[in-house]
Amino acid sequence: MRASQLLRGDPTSAPGTNDDARAEDDAAPTTRHASFLACAQCGQRVTVPSARVEVGGAHLHTFTNPHGLRFHIGCFASVAGCVVEGEPTTYWTWFPGYAWQVENCGSCREHLGWRFESAADVFHGLVLDRLIEVDES
Numbered sequence: 512m513r514a515s516q517l518l519r520g521d522p523t524s525a526p527g528t529n530d531d532a533r534a535e536d537d538a539a540p541t542t543r544h545a546s547f548l549a550c551a552q553c554g555q556r557v558t559v560p561s562a563r564v565e566v567g568g569a570h571l572h573t574f575t576n577p578h579g580l581r582f583h584i585g586c587f588a589s590v591a592g593c594v595v596e597g598e599p600t601t602y603w604t605w606f607p608g609y610a611w612q613v614e615n616c617g618s619c620r621e622h623l624g625w626r627f628e629s630a631a632d633v634f635h636g637l638v639l640d641r642l643i644e645v646d647e648s
């Protein structure tokens with residue numbers, strides 16, 4: 512019976528959150544399992560669903576680049592494990608006032624999206640079909 516203390520030794524140490532989410536054991540049916548978004552090519556962890564932001568009133572955007580390629584992107588406040596390429600430019604920018612840089616997977620170098628930066632703001636537009644959602648339970 513007192514083994515239960517040992518078995519529950521699972522430090523859910525999510526940074527920046529307080530602990531009152533685990534006050535009850537089985538009572539809460541809320542499925543709060545963590546998931547994250549990873550590079551579909553190599554599995555590199557890129558961002559988390561909670562980093563989704565709205566830009567220009569929407570999280571999802573569809574754009575066409577100068578080469579006629581269409582991209583379905585989602586906007587995220589932060590990414591990890593990505594590398595930017597080239598200098599920021601406002602050429603053909605999809606978000607007025609924002610300069611962009613190509614953003615690649617830091618592991619396999621797959622093109623995952625763009626980093627957008629204005630004088631006051633930074634966000635990342637990621638190509639959604641180049642990401643997979645991974646359940647971390």
Ligand SMILES: [Zn+2]
Nearest residue numbers: 550553616619
């Ligand atoms: Zn990758």
